Amino acid sequence: QLVLGILGGGQLARMLALAAAPLGVKSLVVDSAADACAGQVAPLVVADWTDYDALEHFARQVDVVTFDFENVPAETAHWLAERVAVFPAPRALAVAQDRLAEKTLFRECGLQTPDFKAIDTRQDLDLALAAIGAPAILKTRRLGYDGKGQFRIKSLADADAAWAALGAQAEAHGLILEAFVPFDRELSVIAVRSRDGEFRTWPLTQNWHTDGVLSLSLAPAPDIAGLQERATGLARTLAEKLDYVGVFALELFVKNGELLGNEMAPRVHNSGHWTIEGALTSQFENHVRAVLGMPLGDTSARGLSAMFNWIGELPDAAPVLEAVDAHWHDYGKQPRVGRKVGHATVCAPDADQLIERLSGVARALGRDQQAYPAVGKLMEK
Numbered sequence: 001q002l003v004l005g006i007l008g009g010g011q012l013a014r015m016l017a018l019a020a021a022p023l024g025v026k027s028l029v030v031d032s033a034a035d036a037c038a039g040q041v042a043p044l045v046v047a048d049w050t051d052y053d054a055l056e057h058f059a060r061q062v063d064v065v066t067f068d069f070e071n072v073p074a075e076t077a078h079w080l081a082e083r084v085a086v087f088p089a090p091r092a093l094a095v096a097q098d099r100l101a102e103k104t105l106f107r108e109c110g111l112q113t114p115d116f117k118a119i120d121t122r123q124d125l126d127l128a129l130a131a132i133g134a135p136a137i138l139k140t141r142r143l144g145y146d147g148k149g150q151f152r153i154k155s156l157a158d159a160d161a162a163w164a165a166l167g168a169q170a171e172a173h174g175l176i177l178e179a180f181v182p183f184d185r186e187l188s189v190i191a192v193r194s195r196d197g198e199f200r201t202w203p204l205t206q207n208w209h210t211d212g213v214l215s216l217s218l219a220p221a222p223d224i225a226g227l228q229e230r231a232t233g234l235a236r237t238l239a240e241k242l243d244y245v246g247v248f249a250l251e252l253f254v255k256n257g258e259l260l261g262n263e264m265a266p267r268v269h270n271s272g273h274w275t276i277e278g279a280l281t282s283q284f285e286n287h288v289r290a291v292l293g294m295p296l297g298d299t300s301a302r303g304l305s306a307m308f309n310w311i312g313e314l315p316d317a318a319p320v321l322e323a324v325d326a327h328w329h330d331y332g333k334q335p336r337v338g339r340k341v342g343h344a345t346v347c348a349p350d351a352d353q354l355i356e357r358l359s360g361v362a363r364a365l366g367r368d369q370q371a372y373p374a375v376g377k378l379m380e381k
C-alpha cells in the first residue's frame, strides 16, 4: 500500500489525507503539535523540523513526501529529498518561501508584479519609499501567512511605525516593500502539474479578503473572458520553470484588465477548497495523484460554488446542513481569534440558484452582507 508523507498537520493535511484514502493511499503526518488537526484522520508523528531521528524513521515509512505547510525549512526538505521522493521539489519550495525570489521569478515569466524593493536596513526603507511612494506595504520576505508579518504604510510618516513593527525581523527574514495596488479584484489560479509534465488548471476563482485573511471565494470567477487563458499560460510557464509537481496556487490582482502577481503558494490552497464539491476532481485528490505519479483527474467545475471561511469560531452548522448542495467542513480545531477553523461551500448549477441557496444559509453567515459585501451584492441582484 502506498503511503503519503505530509509535512505539517493542519487542515490542508487533513483534507489531503481524506482525499488520499479512496485512492487506497495511507497518510502519515508530521507536526510539532500533538493536537494537530490532521491527527484526527491520519497517524501523526510528533516531531519538529530538526528532529532528524524522527524524520529518518518517517522517511523510511513513506513513498513520497509532500507539504501542508510551505515554511518547512529548506534544509529539512533537502535532507528528506536525499532519502525519499519529495514533491514539490525543495527548490520550488525555496522560491515560493521568499517573496523577493518569487516576484523576481514572476517577472522572468512575463507576469508583472506590484513595484517592489528588498529592504535590509532602515535606510533602505527610506530610499524604497522615496522610489515607490505611499501607500505601500512592508512585508517580511519569509514566514508570513494570513496577512501576518505585514505593515500597511499609508503615508511617508508611517515609516517609523512600520520599522518599529517589522525592523527587528529584517536581519533574520529580510523585508520587502511593495507598492499598494488599488486592485479591481483578486483572482487565483489553482493549477496542478504531474510528474511527467501534464498541466491542468481549475477555472479561475475570485477571492475576497478581510484583514488580510481570505473570507470568500467564488468559482468560476465571473466576467473572466480573456483572463482565464492568460492566467493559465502564466501559471504553466511558472510551473515549467520550477519543474513543479503537485498543486499550487497563483494569487493575482486584476487592475484595469491587467494581471499582477501577488504570490504563489506551493501547496493546495484555501481558495481551492470549493473544488471538493464543486469540481469533477478536487485539488486535494489531484495533488495526491500528481505526487504519487497517478493520472490527473478532470478539473472542470460542476456549476458555481461559493466558499466561506469560518475564522475564529464556527457558526451554527444547521442552516448549512439543511440547505441544498451546501457542505460543512469543521477542521476539529480549537477556536482562537483569527484562526481558520472551518469552511462551508454552497454549490448550484447557475447564478440564480446559487443566490437563492445563499439566502438560505444567510443565518449561518450571520453577519452576511457586512462580512461578505460581495455576497450582499450578489443577493441584491
Ligand code: ATP
Pocket: 114, 137, 144, 145, 146, 147, 148, 178, 179, 180, 181, 182, 183, 186, 209, 212, 213, 251, 262, 263
Ligand atoms: P496568504 O498566504 O494567507 O494568502 P499572506 O500573509 O502571504 O497571505 P498576502 O497574500 O501577501 O499575504 O496578502 C494578503 C492580502 O492582502 C492579499 O490577498 C491582498 O488582499 C492584500 N494585499 C497584499 N499585498 C498587497 C498589495 N501590494 N496591494 C494591495 N493589496 C495587497
Ligand code: MG
Pocket: 144, 145, 146, 263, 265
Ligand atoms: Mg502567502
Ligand code: MG
Pocket: 251, 262, 263
Ligand atoms: Mg496571499
